[in-house]
Amino acid sequence: MTGELLRNPASTWADQARTSVAGARTGTLRTRSCRTPSTETLVSVEVADDGRVRVLLSGSSPAVPALAACRVATLTVPGPGSRVVRLTGSFTMDRPDESGVRSYTPTLLSVRLVEPGRDDVVVPVDAFWRSEPDTFGHQAAAVLRHLAAVHGEDLLAGARAQGYDAASVVPLVVDRDGVELAVLTLEGVDRWRVPFEGCVSAAGADLRTVRLPVECTCPDRV
Known part of the structure; x- marks a missing residue:
């Protein structure tokens, strides 16, 4: 078992941010304006195949007049682990549908990964758009459950072999x-990032062919 401290380059952070946004269905929208109070509104989110984000608001939402006064706002969606992804942009309203629901599409100005107690990770907007969402995400929960339930001692031994004076090890995030x-x-x-050795990408692969960072021959690991 080999690994390295998690010091991801911007492209890797961009992949994580793009993957989180691709899977988002809800978020919070913070608006700001000198003419109206700052608001934070729970919103529905749609993401197109090309990664473009749309925020859906009812006509009675307080965010509607706030965006009319100032189009710059910040959308926050769940990110990897304990992080969130914050997308700040200029939101343009599309034509309302028959039900009166308004959709807004942002032109991104900044992308950040935010975690309490840590410095924000700034993801360049162009790197965000160049990255690809991780389609392995729908299998991730099963892998994490298996690692925690069956291989806790293996992970602990691996961490100690790497020089950590570890009391326990908790799997947080898995990707391709x-x-x-x-x-x-x-x-x-x-935080410790352990790559899948010998596995270029797990995207689209059968989970049983993905090499976990421990020797795993469990027939029912998924």
Whole structure:
């Protein structure tokens, strides 16, 4: 079992942000204007195949007059692990449908991955658009459950072999390229990124062919 501290380049952060946005169905929209109070509204989100985001608002939503006063707003959606993705952009309203629902499409100005207690990760907008969402996401929950339930001791031994004075290891995030673990020590919590060795991409693959970061021959691991 080999690994490295999680210090992802911008392209990897862009992949994570793009994947999170692609799977988003709800989020919060924060508007701001000198003429109206700042509002934070729970909204529905639609994402097209090309990654373009649409925010759906009812005609009575307080965000509608706020966006009319100032089109710049921030959409926040769940991100990987304990992070969220914040998309700030200029939101343009499409034509309302027959039910009166208004849809808004942002022209992105900034993309950030935000986690409490850590510096924001700024993802260049062009890198965000160049990245591809991870289609392995629908299998990720099964892999994480299996790692936690069956291979906790294996992961702990692997972390200790890498030099961590680990008390326990918790699988946090898995994607097509590897798994991110929280390593709990007496000094705090470290994040550890472990790549899938020998597996270029798990996207579209049968989960049983994906090599986990432990020796796993469990027939029912999914």
